[in-house]
Amino acid sequence: MISAGEALALVLRDLRLLDSERVALADAAGRVLAADVISDRDVPPFRNSAMDGYALRSEDASGADLPIRLRVLEVVGAGSMPTLRVETGTATQIMTGSVMPDGADAVVKVEDTEVDDDHVVIRQGCVAGANVRLPGEDVRQGDTVLKAGRQLRPADVGLLASLSCARVQVRRQPVVAVLATGDELVDVDQPLTPGKIVNSNAYTLAAAVREAGGVPKVFGIVHDTRAALREAFAEALTADMVLSTGGVSMGVFDLVRETLAALDVKELFWKIAQKPGKPLTFGLRGSTPVFGLPGNPVSSLVCFYVYVRPALRAMLGLAQLHLPVVDATADEDIKVAESMTEFVRCTLSGPSGSYRVRVTGTQSSGVLRSMSLGDALLVSPAGRGAIKSGDSVRVMLIGERPGSTPPV
Numbered sequence: 001m002i003s004a005g006e007a008l009a010l011v012l013r014d015l016r017l018l019d020s021e022r023v024a025l026a027d028a029a030g031r032v033l034a035a036d037v038i039s040d041r042d043v044p045p046f047r048n049s050a051m052d053g054y055a056l057r058s059e060d061a062s063g064a065d066l067p068i069r070l071r072v073l074e075v076v077g078a079g080s081m082p083t084l085r086v087e088t089g090t091a092t093q094i095m096t097g098s099v100m101p102d103g104a105d106a107v108v109k110v111e112d113t114e115v116d117d118d119h120v121v122i123r124q125g126c127v128a129g130a131n132v133r134l135p136g137e138d139v140r141q142g143d144t145v146l147k148a149g150r151q152l153r154p155a156d157v158g159l160l161a162s163l164s165c166a167r168v169q170v171r172r173q174p175v176v177a178v179l180a181t182g183d184e185l186v187d188v189d190q191p192l193t194p195g196k197i198v199n200s201n202a203y204t205l206a207a208a209v210r211e212a213g214g215v216p217k218v219f220g221i222v223h224d225t226r227a228a229l230r231e232a233f234a235e236a237l238t239a240d241m242v243l244s245t246g247g248v249s250m251g252v253f254d255l256v257r258e259t260l261a262a263l264d265v266k267e268l269f270w271k272i273a274q275k276p277g278k279p280l281t282f283g284l285r286g287s288t289p290v291f292g293l294p295g296n297p298v299s300s301l302v303c304f305y306v307y308v309r310p311a312l313r314a315m316l317g318l319a320q321l322h323l324p325v326v327d328a329t330a331d332e333d334i335k336v337a338e339s340m341t342e343f344v345r346c347t348l349s350g351p352s353g354s355y356r357v358r359v360t361g362t363q364s365s366g367v368l369r370s371m372s373l374g375d376a377l378l379v380s381p382a383g384r385g386a387i388k389s390g391d392s393v394r395v396m397l398i399g400e401r402p403g404s405t406p407p408v
Contacts, residue, residue, distance in 0.1 A: 001271040001272065001273050001278075002269050002271075002272060002273065003272070003273050003341070003382065004272055004273065004274045004306065004340075004341040006269075007269055007272045007274075007280070007282070007307065008306065008307060008310070010268045010269055010282065011268075011282055011289070011307050011310070011311050012310060012311065012314055012321070014284060014287070015287075015289060015311055015314045015315055016287040016315065017171075017314075017315060017317050018171050018172045018173075018174055018240065018315050018316060018317075019171075019172055020034035020035070020169050020170060020171055020172060021169075021170065021171075021172050022167045022168065022169055022170075023167065023168055023170055024166070024167055024168075025157060025160055025161060025165060025166055025167065025168055028152050028157055028160070028168045028170060029152055029153070029154060029157050030151060030152060030213070031151070031152055031168070031170035031171070031173070031213075032149065032150070032151050032152070032170055032171040032213070032316045032317055032318055033146055033147070033148050033149065033150045033151075033152065033168070033169070033170055033171075034148055034169045034170050034171050034317065035148050035169045036144050036146070036147050036148050037144070037145050037146040037147075037160065037163070037165065037168075038142065038143070038144050038145070039139045039140065039141055039142065039143045039145050039163055040141060040163070041139075041141050041163065042135045042136035042139065042140055042141050043136070043137075043138040043139040043162050043163065044133055044134075044135060044136075044137060044138060045135060046099050046100075046135055047099065047100040047132060047133065047134060047135060048097050048098060048099055048100060048132075048133050049094045049095065049096055049097065049098050049100060049107045049131060049132065049133070050096065050107065050131045050132065050133050051096055051107050051109045051110070051131040052094070052095050052096050052109070052110045053093075053094060053107045053108050053109045053110045053112075053113065053131065054070070054072070054091040054092065054093055054094065054107065054108050054110070054113055054120050054122070055076075055082075055086060055091060055092045055094045055100055055101055055104035055106070055107050056070060056086060056090075056091040056092075056104055056106060056107075056108060056122070056126075057086060057087075057088060057103060057104060057105060057106075058105050058106040058126050058127055058128040058129075058130065059088075060088060060089065060091075060122075061106070061108060061122050061124075061125050061126050062125055062126065062127060063125075066122065066123060066124070066125055067114075067121050067122055067123045068121070068122050069116060069119050069120070069121050069122075070089060070090055070091040070119060070120055070122060071089060071090045071091070071118060071119050072090075072091055072092070072093055072118055072119060072120050073086065073090050073091065073092050073101075074092055074093070075092075075093040075094075076092055076093070076094050076095065076098045076099065076101065077095050077098060078095050078096065078097040078098050079097075079098075080098070080099075081099055082094075082098075082099060082100075082101035082102070084101065085101060085102045085103040086101050086102070086103035086104040087103055091104075091108075091120055091122075092104065093120070094107060100132060105128045105129065105132070106126045106127065106128055106129060106130040106131065106132060107126075107130060107131035107132055108122055108124060108126050108130070108131075109124070109131065112124035138162070139159070139162070139163070145159060145163070146159070146160070148317065149317045149318060149319055151213075151318060152168075152170075171315075171316045171317050173213060173214055173215045173316075174213075174214045174215065174239075174240040174241055174312055174315050174316070175214070175215050175217055175239045175240045175241075176209045176214045176215065176216050176217065176239060176240065176241045176242075176243060176312070177217050177219060177235075177236035177237075177238075177239035177241070177242045177243065178202050178205050178206050178209065178216050178217065178218045178219065178243050178244075179202075179219045179222050179232055179233070179236055179242070179243070179244040179245070180199045180201045180202040180219075180221055180222065180244070180245050180246065181221075181222045181223075181224060181229065181244055181245065181246040181247040181256060181295075182221070182222075182223075182224060182246045182247065182295060183223050183224045184196055184197055185197060185198075185199040185221045186198060186199065186221070187199055187220075187221065188203070199221055200297055200368060201245040201246075201293075201295070201297055201300050202218050202219075202221075202245075204297060204300065204301055204368070205243055205245065205293075205300065205301075205304060206218050208301065208304050208305075208308075208309070209243070209312070212308075212309045212312045212313065213312060213313070213316055214240075214241070214312050217236075217239055219232055219235070219236060222244075224247065224255060225255075226255055226258075226259065229247070229255055229256065229259040230259055230262065230263065233259055233260065233263055234263060237263060237265075237285055237288060237290070239288070240288065240315065241288065241289050241290075241291075241308075241311070241312065241315070242288065242289070242290040242291065243291050243293060243304075243308060244256055244290075244291070244292050244293065245293045245294065245295050245300045246293075246294070246295030247292070247295070248270070248279045248280070248281050248292040248293070248294060248295075249279045249294070249295075250279075256281070256292045257270065257281055257292065260281075260283060260290060260292065263285065264285055265283040265284065265285045265290050266283050266284050266285065267281060267282070267283040268282050268283050268284065269281070269282055270282075270292075273339065273340035273341065273382060274340050274341040274342065274343065275337050275340055275341070275342045275343070276294070276296065276298050276299040276302055276343065276363075276365035277293075277294055277299040277300075277302050277303040277306075277343075277365075278294070278299075278340075279294050279299075280292065280293060280294060280299075280303050280307070282307070289311055291303070291307065291308055293308075294365070296365035296366050297365075297366065297368040297371075298345070298364070298365045298366065298367060298368060298370065298371055299365045301368075301371055302343050302371075302377065305323060305377070305396070305398055306343070306396075309321075309322075309323070310322050322396075323396050323397055323398060324396070324397045325379070325394055325395065325396050325397075326352075326353075326355065326394070326395060326397065327355075327392060327393075327394060327395075328348065328355035328356060328357045328376075328378075328392075328393050328394070328395045329354075329355070329356050329357070329390060329391070329392060329393070330356075330357055330378075330387050330388065330389055330390065330391045330392075330393050331349070331356040331357060331358045331389060332358050332359070332389050333386065333387065333388055333389050334359055334378070334380075334386070334387040335386060335387075336380040336384065336385070336386065336387055337380070337382075338382070338383065338384070338385050339382060339383075340382050341379065341380065341381055341382050342379075342380045343377040343378070343379060343380075343396075344359055344363060344377065344378040344380060345359065345360045345363065345370045345371055345373070345374040345377060345378075346358060346359050346360060346374055346375070346376050346377070346378045346395065347359075347360055347373065347374060347375050347376075348375040348376055348395070348401060355376075355395065357376065357378055357393060357395055359378075360373040360374045361373070371398075374398060374399065375397065375398065375399045375401055376395040376396055376397050376398055376399070377395065377396045377398055378393050378394070378395050379393075379394050379395065379396055380393070
């Protein structure tokens with residue numbers, strides 16, 4: 001049996017980076033860039049107005065003789081070109097984003113002016129460059145605007161659009177085979193007869209895979225026979241990653257490890273000194289990672305967060321592999337295992353930076369609601385012993401906590 005830290009290091013040691021594909025820009029949000037994006041142009045490409053107003057020579061409106069009256073040469077809308085040069089005593093009415101006319105070096109906002117027939121009265125002075133956007137103010141030609149390994153956010157997609165990137169080179173999303181093993185399982189739309197339980201693990205893991213950036217391929221329930229397991233795993237091993245639940249402990253019907261060995265999966269470890277999730281097994285067939293997760297739903301999901309999610313993100317080329325870990329203060333006495341790392345389901349209270357934690361209730365590995373209620377997993381390392389109210393602890397955030405305070 002190895003430590004949780006040793007297990008995580010083995011999981012991440014030999015993972016391959018997935019190949020890339022080109023996708024339409026409209027489908028790029030949330031995907032991971034596979035190559036640097038270098039600008040082939042200045043953005044904006046020309047001098048333009050930052051305001052609706054009047055383009056003029058700043059020297060005409062910088063003296064003490066305000067207000068002044070200037071003749072309006074023309075009106076230039078966004079997308080059209082000015083035809084007349086601005087000279088002393090003249091101005092061009094201009095809209096936000098419009099090309100600045102030659103001769104003008106500033107824009108006076110429309111609210112600081114009054115229209116007087118074919119003239120404009122300027123009430124507010126200005127300096128050269130006022131309300132003018134220069135070429136390359138956003139991006140300069142040759143700039144590396146986004147680097148490989150970045151998970152694209154909405155602003156990134158807009159930035160790529162400004163560079164006319166209709167298609168984007170991104171990492172292929174990993175296809176993850178999800179198998180739930182056990183004769184006791186029935187699917188969600190089947191009658192729940194005596195001795196049976198609903199196959200929640202497959203749905204939990206599929207959702208977790210999707211949230212982590214993968215594409216789940218969910219297999220039907222796999223029965224506890226050598227033939228059924230071999231057939232299912234043989235097909236599953238064509239995916240980029242395999243997740244199974246159940247069948248990895250020491251019972252008569254725990255046949256997953258035997259099956260994987262027969263299919264040439266090289267086991268790197270079995271059993272971790274952690275709670276919950278001790279009987280996790282991990283191996284590789286070639287470059288394909290295979291996780292044999294415990295059958296208890298909490299154990300399965302905790303192992304996903306600690307080991308599987310970082311592996312998926314590594315295969316996508318992301319630099320930040322792990323869920324955020326922050327300091328917090330125990331709000332009650334918390335009993336933990338002394339001989340192994342324990343991941344305690346807990347809720348958070350208080351503002352970020354001053355979190356206080358309480359357990360979600362029973363820590364049974366079969367109580368999935370304790371994960372649904374939780375905001376975080378308190379990470380208690382082996383050898384720590386009991387946690388007292390007021391003690392400093394480390395917690396791994398597993399859920400978003402929407403703020404109640406408006407930003408403005």
